[in-house]
Amino acid sequence: MVEFRMPSLGTDMKKGTLVEWKVKPGDHVKRGDIIAEVETEKGVIEIEVFVDGIIEKLLIQPGDEVLVGTPIALIRTEGQQETEIKAAAAEQDEGAQVKEGTESPLQYKACSIAAHRAKEQPEQTREKLRAEAGGEKRIKVSPAARKRAEELGLDLTTVRGTGPDGAISLADVEKAAIAGKPAERKAAWQIPTGPEGADFQLGMRRAIAAAMGRSNREIPHYYLETRIDLSRAVRWLTEENKKRSVKDRILPVVLLLKATALALTEVPALNGYWIEDRHQPVEAIHVGFAIALRQGGLIAPAIHHADLKSLDELMVDMKDLITRTRSGGLRSSEMTDATVTLTNLGDLGVESAFGLIYPPQVALVSFGRITDQPWVENGMIGIRPVVSATLAGDHRATDGRTGSQFLNALHRYLQEAERL
Amino acid sequence: MNSIKNTVKMTYREAVREAIREAMRKDERVFLMGEDVGRYGGCFAVSKGLLEEFGPERIRDTPLSESAFVGAGIGAALGGMRPIVEIMTVNFSLLAADQILNNAATYLHMSGGLFNVPIVIRMSTGGGKQLAAQHSHSLEGWYAHIPGIKVLTPATLEDARGMLWTALEDPDPVLIFENNTLYNMEGELPVDAGALDIDHALIRRTGTHVTLITYGASLFKSLEAAEQLSKEEIQAEVIDLRTLRPLDHDTFLKSISKTHRAVIVDEGWRSGGISAEISARIMEGAFYDLDAPVERICGAEVPMPYPRHLEEKALPQVETIISTVRRMVKSNG
Numbered sequence: 195m196v197e198f199r200m201p202s203l204g205t206d207m208k209k210g211t212l213v214e215w216k217v218k219p220g221d222h223v224k225r226g227d228i229i230a231e232v233e234t235e236k237g238v239i240e241i242e243v244f245v246d247g248i249i250e251k252l253l254i255q256p257g258d259e260v261l262v263g264t265p266i267a268l269i270r271t272e273g274q275q276e277t278e279i280k281a282a283a284a285e286q287d288e289g290a291q292v293k294e295g296t297e298s299p300l301q302y303k304a305c306s307i308a309a310h311r312a313k314e315q316p317e318q319t320r321e322k323l324r325a326e327a328g329g330e331k332r333i334k335v336s337p338a339a340r341k342r343a344e345e346l347g348l349d350l351t352t353v354r355g356t357g358p359d360g361a362i363s364l365a366d367v368e369k370a371a372i373a374g375k376p377a378e379r380k381a382a383w384q385i386p387t388g389p390e391g392a393d394f395q396l397g398m399r400r401a402i403a404a405a406m407g408r409s410n411r412e413i414p415h416y417y418l419e420t421r422i423d424l425s426r427a428v429r430w431l432t433e434e435n436k437k438r439s440v441k442d443r444i445l446p447v448v449l450l451l452k453a454t455a456l457a458l459t460e461v462p463a464l465n466g467y468w469i470e471d472r473h474q475p476v477e478a479i480h481v482g483f484a485i486a487l488r489q490g491g492l493i494a495p496a497i498h499h500a501d502l503k504s505l506d507e508l509m510v511d512m513k514d515l516i517t518r519t520r521s522g523g524l525r526s527s528e529m530t531d532a533t534v535t536l537t538n539l540g541d542l543g544v545e546s547a548f549g550l551i552y553p554p555q556v557a558l559v560s561f562g563r564i565t566d567q568p569w570v571e572n573g574m575i576g577i578r579p580v581v582s583a584t585l586a587g588d589h590r591a592t593d594g595r596t597g598s599q600f601l602n603a604l605h606r607y608l609q610e611a612e613r614l
Numbered sequence: 615m616n617s618i619k620n621t622v623k624m625t626y627r628e629a630v631r632e633a634i635r636e637a638m639r640k641d642e643r644v645f646l647m648g649e650d651v652g653r654y655g656g657c658f659a660v661s662k663g664l665l666e667e668f669g670p671e672r673i674r675d676t677p678l679s680e681s682a683f684v685g686a687g688i689g690a691a692l693g694g695m696r697p698i699v700e701i702m703t704v705n706f707s708l709l710a711a712d713q714i715l716n717n718a719a720t721y722l723h724m725s726g727g728l729f730n731v732p733i734v735i736r737m738s739t740g741g742g743k744q745l746a747a748q749h750s751h752s753l754e755g756w757y758a759h760i761p762g763i764k765v766l767t768p769a770t771l772e773d774a775r776g777m778l779w780t781a782l783e784d785p786d787p788v789l790i791f792e793n794n795t796l797y798n799m800e801g802e803l804p805v806d807a808g809a810l811d812i813d814h815a816l817i818r819r820t821g822t823h824v825t826l827i828t829y830g831a832s833l834f835k836s837l838e839a840a841e842q843l844s845k846e847e848i849q850a851e852v853i854d855l856r857t858l859r860p861l862d863h864d865t866f867l868k869s870i871s872k873t874h875r876a877v878i879v880d881e882g883w884r885s886g887g888i889s890a891e892i893s894a895r896i897m898e899g900a901f902y903d904l905d906a907p908v909e910r911i912c913g914a915e916v917p918m919p920y921p922r923h924l925e926e927k928a929l930p931q932v933e934t935i936i937s938t939v940r941r942m943v944k945s946n947g
Contacts, residue, residue, distance in 0.1 A: 338874050338905040357906065358942070364874060364905045 196245050197265040200232070203239050203529040204401070210234050211259040212266070221249045223269065228525065230266070235397035236493050241526045244349065247271040333499065334361035342367045351498055351527060354477030360502045370477065398491035409550040413468075414589040417548050418597045420605060423571075424564055425578045427611035446564060447538050448508050450581070452614045454536055454559050455479050455500035457603035463592050464557040464585075464600055465533045473556065473591040482532025482552065483512065485519045494552060495524050496532040505614060540564060546582035556588035557600075621802040629771045629803060630660050630736075630792060633778035634698060636808075638668050641696055644782060647674035647683055648700030657702045658738055658797050684710035684735065688717050688787075691733040696782050701737035703745075704753045704791065718787040719762030730785040734778065739767075740793040740831055740881055741929055747917035750925075752881040754791040754830075755888030758858035764788040765859040766812055769833040771801045773856060776810030784812070793831040793881075812857050815865040821849035823943050825869040827892055828879040829855040832930055836879050839935035848943050858888055863895045870896060874905035875942055879930050884912035906942050911935055 200210050213231040223229060228240040229249070250268040254260055335343070335350055339362045343350050350362060353370040357363035427449055435443045458465045458479050466475035479501045482494035497503075497511050518524055534555055539547045540563035547560035562582040569578035583604055587597045607614060624632070637644045646661060652675040655662030665673040676683040680701055687699040701707045707714070718731050741750035758765045766781060766788060768774045774792070781788035818833065819840050826836040833854045840850035851869050855862065870876050876896055880889040889910045896908050914928040 336874075336905040337902045341902045361906075 195250065196247065196269045196271055198229075198243060198245075198267040198269055200260050200262050200264045200266050201241060201526050201530070202262045203232075203234055203526055204236065204405070207234050207236075207262060207401070209259055209261045210239075212254050212256050213238055214256055215252055216240075217249050217252075219249050219251055223247060223249060226527075235401040236491070236529075237398075237487075237524070239524050239526060239529055243269070245269055245271055334359055336361055336363050338364045339367045346371045351480075351531065352476070352478050354479070354499075355502070366477075373474075373477070395490060398487075402491065405552060406550050409553050413551050413553060415551065416587050416589045416594055416597065417584060418587070418594060418601055419546055419548075419582060419584045420601045421567075421580050421582050422605050422608050423569055423578045424581050424608060427608050428564070428579050430611040442506070442509075444505050444509050445512075447540070447561070448505050448512060449608065449611055449614055450538065450561050450583075451481060451483070451497070451500060451508055451512070451536060452503075452505055453604055453607035454534075455481055456607050456614070457600050458534060459501050460603045461596060461600040463596050464587065466556060466591075467533070467554040468556050468588055468591050469554050476533045478533065480531045480533045482535040482555070483515060484535060484537040485516055487520060493519050493524070493529075494532060494535050494537075495519055495528040496530075498527075498531060534559065537561070540581070546584055548584055549586055551586050551588055556591040557597075558586040559604075560584040560586070620805055622805050623800060624771065624803055625797065626771055626774050626792075626799045626801075627658065627660055627797040629774040629807075630778070630797075631662070631664070632807075633775050634661065634664065635667070637696075637698070637779055637782055638664070638672060640779070641782070643694065643696040644698065645672040645674065645690075645695065646698045646700065647676050647687065649676055649678055649683075649702050651675060651700050656700065658792075658794065660797070661700070680706050680710035681713055684713040685717065687733050687735070688713060688721075688731055691718075691731045691787075692721070692729055697733050698778070698782070699733060699735045701735060703749045703794070704737050704739040704751050705749055707735075707737055707753070714757070714763070714787070714789070715760055719760050722786065723762065731787050732782070732785050733787050734781045734790060735787070736778075736790045736792060738794040738797075739791040740795060741913070741918045741925060742795040742831065744920060744922060744925060745794075745918075746920040750918035752830075752883075752913060754789075754858055755880070755882040755891075757789050757791075758861070758888050758891070760859075762786065763859065764812065764857065766790045766857050767829040767855065768792065769796065769830050769854055769856070770818075771799070771803045772807060773810060775803060775807045777812050777856075779809040780812045783809075788812070791830065795831045799834075813860070813862065815853050815855045815857070815862040817851060817865070817869065818854045819850070819852040821851035821873065823848050823873055824850050824875040824877060824939050825866060825873045826850050826852045826877050826879055826935065826939075827855065827866050828852065829858065830881065832879040832881055835930060835932050836935060838932045839939065842932070842936055843939055846940070848939060850939060861891065861895065863892075863899060866892070867896065867899045870900045871903045874903055876900075876904070877909045877911060877935065877938055877942070879911045879935060881913045881929055883915050884910055885915060887912060909938050909942060911938055 210232040213233050215230050217223060217229045223243045224246050225244055227243050229243045230241040231238050232241050247269040250270045252267050254266045260266065333350055334355060336357060342364055348367060348371055353362050353366050355362035355366055431444060431446060431449060462475050465479055478499060480496040480498050481500040482496050484492055484494040486492050495515055497508065497515065500508060534557050535552050536559045537547060537549055538561045540561055544562050546562040549558050549560050551558045564579050564581045566577050567580040569576055569580060583601060585597045585601055634646060646664065650657055651661045652665040652670060652673045661673060684699055687697040690697045701710065718733055721729050721731050739754055740752050754765055754767055757763065764784060766777050768777045777790065781790060819837055821840065826840060828836045836852045840852050843850050851873055853866050853869060878889040878892050880887060882888060889912050893908045893910065911930045911934050916928060919925050919928055
């Protein structure tokens with residue numbers, strides 16, 4: 195039996211109000227399923243569950259406001275296998291019965307042998323059912339790594355894959371397990387916030403105040419800026435977009451996002467956290483993408499594994515994330531998993547930005563507006579589209595040299611947009 | 615080695631001959647028949663000298679009709695004899711495929727369990743001798759598809775020497791595939807070498823990073839690859855299947871539970887081949903142990919080319935095995 199507790203959805207969250215249960219006792223849940231909606235200072239967030247099991251009991255009612263860490267549901271994980279096998283067998287039997295009416299007896303016999311075999315091999319059937327039911331894009335994980343991660347209770351979205359096709363291998367899981375459990379990480383950075391406001395705006399401002407106040411107080415920031423010639427990237431993107439229908443076009447910010455993620459693979463020190471007086475780089479790159487809310491305020495939900503996704507996937511993810519951020523419907527993992535933050539104020543006409551790092555992260559990457567500027571190259575002056583890229587680094591974790599390496603890598607990736 | 619010499623140097627060809635000779639001596643029901651096995655001494659010289667030793671009653675030259683002499687062998691087996699039928703090369707066995715598939719493999723079933731067919735059919739198989747598209751097949755995987763027969767693929771001298779007697783003792787039809795590139799292979803064989811089991815795959819080299827599953831001539835390419843890989847700190851376990859039907863999957867599944875990676879090396883064609891069957895068994899039995907997709911190194915899906923350089927390209931080679939394993943293991947970096 196597992197106690198499911200009110201999760202923390204950011205450095206600044208102290209309590210949450212249950213809006214709605216999406217499950218009832220007796221329901222089967224799988225890791226990643228949304229089981230509740232919770233209202234926080236940052237709006238209504240969809241809460242994902244982290245275990246497979248059956249909802250045994252719901253401990254709070256809609257409208258209840260509880261502190262982070264309060265048990266809100268009991269989930270039974272034992273007996274799960276048995277039940278799923280039964281479901282699988284039932285499905286197979288059903289298939290056999292359908293055939294019975296239409297096919298010859300011999301074929302029916304073959305069918306029931308198939309059903310029998312399926313019962314003998316519950317592991318495979320369960321995996322198949324899971325894949326059918328999931329429908330979501332799956333991270334590539336080797337079967338052995340998946341099994342090991344389950345044994346270790348490791349959340350695979352926090353593991354960076356280095357196997358064939360970027361798949362998470364057994365070695366990656368072992369490495370991540372040594373690096374520390376993500377659950378402990380989240381617990382470590384709770385800080386108390388001020389008194390709660392009744393009104394959402396006030397709550398949001400107070401949440402930002404707490405996080406940014408802490409950032410400014412605790413983090414010795416250093417800033418580095420570089421200007422990047424985007425003419426090659428813009429030219430490539432223009433050509434690429436000509437091949438696409440309007441709805442499939444890629445925005446320049448997606449190139450910046452992907453280049454940022456790839457540059458972080460080369461300079462991993464900037465991706466991660468400063469927790470308990472210790473620099474803790476993280477392998478998986480989950481880029482928090484700062485999204486302004488129309489009513490004011492700001493949320494930076496995570497785009498998971500941004501370095502491993504194609505530009506098209508990132509475009510889809512970003513659109514989806516913006517829509518859900520503004521309409522409510524962010525997931526708890528998106529609220530907590532970011533390992534770095536990217537802010538793009540270019541849309542608002544700003545040329546460059548020097549922001550505050552979102553603790554406990556150790557870096558913030560900012561982009562300004564892409565503007566045509568005079569540019570000297572090989573002794574010639576030309577007009578080029580140029581963007582300013584700024585890195586805010588936590589000087590406790592890294593130094594200017596590391597930051598420079600990152601900006602250099604970023605510059606390099608943006609000169610080869612076709613490879614992003 | 616002690617001053618008393620307890621091994622003897624011989625070729626694979628001689629090991630097969632010794633096995634036949636031993637069987638002929640031990641059991642008077644045993645006889646050999648096939649094209650040119652008598653006066654000519656066998657197309658691959660396996661039976662050289664046997665006619666002189668055992669006489670034309672027991673070393674029988676046959677007309678050039680595989681269907682007829684395999685059928686005769688089946689009849690002899692039904693009549694209580696223990697025939698060893700030699701088919702020159704695997705492609706000619708296609709002329710006897712009906713006898714093998716429809717008679718030898720089915721009689722026990724068709725007779726309601728009354729008649730076993732204790733025949734042993736030997737044939738050469740495989741490419742690598744510039745015998746071109748019609749005499750270089752590896753069809754042992756095809757035969758492994760057929761219930762009712764056993765399919766053996768001895769690769770080592772010990773197996774060439776030891777599997778025949780056990781096959782003759784088996785009450786049902788057994789096909790033995792001898793890779794034609796192995797006949798000249800030399801090695802030391804214990805003087806007291808004798809019958810060996812035909813039910814188990816064997817680990818020929820132990821390792822921890824990847825399991826190479828193979829048989830026949832590809833065994834030695836795999837062992838060579840494993841030796842070279844060991845210099846790069848990659849330890850490959852090499853499994854010699856020895857018998858393709860029934861397939862001893864326990865041995866390779868157990869190995870994969872340790873290494874988490876598998877490469878199948880098979881001269882036969884990839885599509886629908888024995889490598890596909892092995893891969894499927896791995897999915898069924900070791901899915902959760904895999905840390906990388908199963909890889910296959912097979913013969914190119916072309917009629918075997920005659921020119922040497924093209925034939926080499928069309929067959930699994932040591933270099934390909936090494937590069938495949940390296941990519942598989944090192945991408946895990």
